[in-house]
Amino acid sequence: MKYYDDQGNELNIRTELDDMLDKLYDKLDKMTPEERMAWYSRGMYVKPLKYTQDIDNTIYIVRTNFNENTDSTVYDAVERITSKDI
Secondary structure, eight states, rough: OOOEESSSSSOOOOOOOHHHHHHHHHHHHOHHHHHHHHHHHTTTSOOOOEEEEEETEEEEOOOOOOOTTTTOOHHHHHHHHHHHHO
């Protein structure tokens, strides 16, 4: 990802997430198409995560939820995802 200042000059900013994504892209790049498809298919759900909630006669459908009381960060989640072996 590229970052720019207010004058449009490119900034050299790397985040931990950028490093993790680069590692994932390198891993996927070394796989055959069949290996990549197998890797992606392991992350798919048999059926979508979903629940419904009726609040004041309005039905809300939630497809994903997050535990607000966890000590885990988005970086931890990305690390778990990218460290899966094929």
